[in-house]
Structure formats: structure tokens, C-alpha cells
Amino acid sequence: DAGITQSPRHKVTETGTPVTLRCHQTENHRYMYWYRQDPGHGLRLIHYSYGVKDTDKGEVSDGYSVSRSKTEDFLLTLESATSSQTSVYFCAISGQGAETQYFGPGTRLLVL
Amino acid sequence: GESVGLHLPTLSVQEGDNSIINCAYSNSASDYFIWYKQESGKGPQFIIDIRSNMDKRQGQRVTVLLNKTVKHLSLQIAATQPGDSAVYFCAENMEGKLIFGQGTTLQVKP
Structure with a gap:
């Protein structure tokens, strides 16, 4: 997974609670991305x-915020989780903008 | 709708045969395309890429063909193996961002 880790790998939470997902890279790549993957929608940029x-917004940014205080870490926060945010979340990295992106192993999030 | 789409949601091939997975894109200005493979429970894995100034690029057992006239991309896998069973995505570089298709499931029959 090209030196990319995501944590946690699995999480179950309740509607209305805050959730933070972490992406950590050891490649010193400049670009980092958060995607969600849902059946019938493929990968969509958050x-x-x-x-x-x-940082900048992607296609489906509503309800999500991000922060990047260090090159190696990119955090995705759901301020108040909703059931529609149940998904698999992937982090990706790239040395150059929108060139080859390398993906992490994913985080499965279930919002009850 | 999606600017990148795959013609078939599922492709079933016999082990040892060649596989061809197709993809259409809508933006003639796109200049970079990537194919990814995703196995169950894992993240997408880079397979091969191609730039718009090329028509064909070969890797190990894989070939990507680009037809800019009809805005079509294909991935050919030679001598398909059981380990090739996965979902395959094409991605298009559109205005500096990658846009992904929904994927084609490749099933390899023994």
C-alpha cells in the first residue's frame, strides 16, 4: 500500500457523534486525498x-472537514456523523497533482 | 452522470484466456488515464497508466489502449489467472482531479 496506513480500519459509531479518520504516509508525497466508496457510485473525492x-473541497465535501498539520498526516473529520456517511473511506497520496495516486487499505465506517 | 463509465459491470472469462475491459470517457481534454485493480477488502492498486500522446502502453501481461477519436480506453489482460479476479476501475484526469468509473468485476473461471 505504498507506505500508507489508515486508522482505524473499522469503526462503528452512532448518529450525531464526531468521528476522525487518520491517514499516515511515509512517502513524503505532497498531495493527499480522501475518497469514499459506495456501491453504485465508485470512488468519490471528499x-x-x-x-x-x-486543502480544498472535492465532489462530496458536505458534512466533512479535513486538516493537514504535517506532511505525513491527513485527518478526515465527520463533525456529526449521519447514517448516509456509512461507507468505506480511502486515503490516497500522489507526488504530483492528479497524477498516479496510491491508495491506503481503507476504513470501514458504520454509522448507526 | 459520471464522465467515466465502464461498458460492462461484470466480465467472466476462462482461466488462460485474454480479458478486455472497456471504458469510455467524455472529456476530450483529459490527458492522463489510469487503470486500477481492487481486490475484495483492499484499496485500489495501480496497474498501468497512459498519457494522451500515446495510443498504447504495455506492462507485464497488461496492455492499455487509448482511442482518442472515440474517447475509449481499454485494458487487456493476457492469459488471465485466478489472481486477476477483482474489480477494475479506469480513472480520468479531468481539470487536475481524477474521476473514477464505477468499475467492472472480472471473474475468472477455472
Whole structure:
């Protein structure tokens, strides 16, 4: 998985609770991405980062926020989880913008 | 709708045969395309990429063909093996972001 770890790998939470997912890379890549994957929708971009403290919204950013205080870490936060955010979340990294992206192992999130 | 789509949701092939997975894209300005493989419970894995100034690129047992005239991309897998069973995604570089298709499931029959 190209030096990418995600934590936790599995999480069950209740509606209305905050959730933070972590992506950690050891490749020193500039770009980092958060995607969600749902049946019938493929991979959809939530947020991405093009450097420390530099982030931007993707296709499905509502209800999510991100932070990147260090090159190696990119955090995805669900401020108040909803059942519609039940999904598999993937982090990806890239040395250059929108070039080859390498994915982490994913986090399965279930919001009850 | 999605700008990148796959023609068939499931492809079933006999072990040892060649597999061809197709993908259509809509943005003629896209200049970079990637194929990914995703096994059950894992993240997408890079297979091969191609830039718009090329028509064909070969890797180990895989070939990607790009037809810019009809905006079509294909992935050919030679001598398909059971380990090739997975979901295959194409991705298109559109305005600096990768847009993914929904995927084609490849099933390899022994």
C-alpha cells in the first residue's frame, strides 16, 4: 500500500457523534486525498490537500472537514456523523497533482 | 452522470484466456488515464497508466489502449489467472482531479 496506513480500519459509531479518520504516509508525497466508496457510485473525492495547511473541497465535501498539520498526516473529520456517511473511506497520496495516486487499505465506517 | 463509465459491470472469462475491459470517457481534454485493480477488502492498486500522446502502453501481461477519436480506453489482460479476479476501475484526469468509473468485476473461471 505504498507506505500508507489508515486508522482505524473499522469503526462503528452512532448518529450525531464526531468521528476522525487518520491517514499516515511515509512517502513524503505532497498531495493527499480522501475518497469514499459506495456501491453504485465508485470512488468519490471528499477533500484533498496539496501541502501542509493547504486543502480544498472535492465532489462530496458536505458534512466533512479535513486538516493537514504535517506532511505525513491527513485527518478526515465527520463533525456529526449521519447514517448516509456509512461507507468505506480511502486515503490516497500522489507526488504530483492528479497524477498516479496510491491508495491506503481503507476504513470501514458504520454509522448507526 | 459520471464522465467515466465502464461498458460492462461484470466480465467472466476462462482461466488462460485474454480479458478486455472497456471504458469510455467524455472529456476530450483529459490527458492522463489510469487503470486500477481492487481486490475484495483492499484499496485500489495501480496497474498501468497512459498519457494522451500515446495510443498504447504495455506492462507485464497488461496492455492499455487509448482511442482518442472515440474517447475509449481499454485494458487487456493476457492469459488471465485466478489472481486477476477483482474489480477494475479506469480513472480520468479531468481539470487536475481524477474521476473514477464505477468499475467492472472480472471473474475468472477455472
